[in-house]
Amino acid sequence: HTVTDQRQSAKTTYCLFEVLFGSLCSVSAGAKGWFDIREYILGHHDWFKRNGLFLNEIPADDTIARIISTIE
Template sequence: MHIDHFKETFQTITDQRQGAKVTYCLFEVLFGSLCAVIAGAKGWFDIREYILGHHDWFKNNNLFVSGIPADDTIARIISTIEPEQFHRCFIKWMSSIHTLTEGQVIAIDGKTLRGSYNRQDRASTIHMISAYASSNKLVLGQLKTEQKSNEITAIPELI
């Protein structure tokens, strides 16, 4: 992963924090979080642990030189990012690092997320539909559907 290319692509994300109160750079937290999630982090604590475990590498690349934020701080910083803005940057970044193949197979599949049923408020399980580029081994998009039976009607929206 080329850090400069990532930074160039994501520099358009607006940092909505008050300048005088900023201790940790938005880019550092965003980049560290993305690396951690790609490596399998499942939450804010895991993200911080990943950055701690790779702190020497980050410091060698001039990231997190002044320290690593707490997991709550990482969550607050990431929560300030506008989802649509992040989505546009992420799609642009993924498009720039993956090559398109002619005749590529796009697999579409619906799944019910294991453990998503909430017994306390009796909320129904979460059903997701995903489009997967087989050649690139890349999920192109996902969409939450209201019910398992709505998967077929959700495919055009996903595409």
């Protein structure tokens, strides 16, 4: 299946792929919730940046939750 970004592009600050990939990595490493996901991304921010992800900033945990919850 294809995951489509339902958000309005003019109001989008964070790339859907970045949030999904960061969340997947975090959960694979044992993250149990939105706060853990953000903490994982923060802890590995240098790696993500070297790979072209989260170049500007990392979304707050409630933002991650809101983005993920828009996926049908």
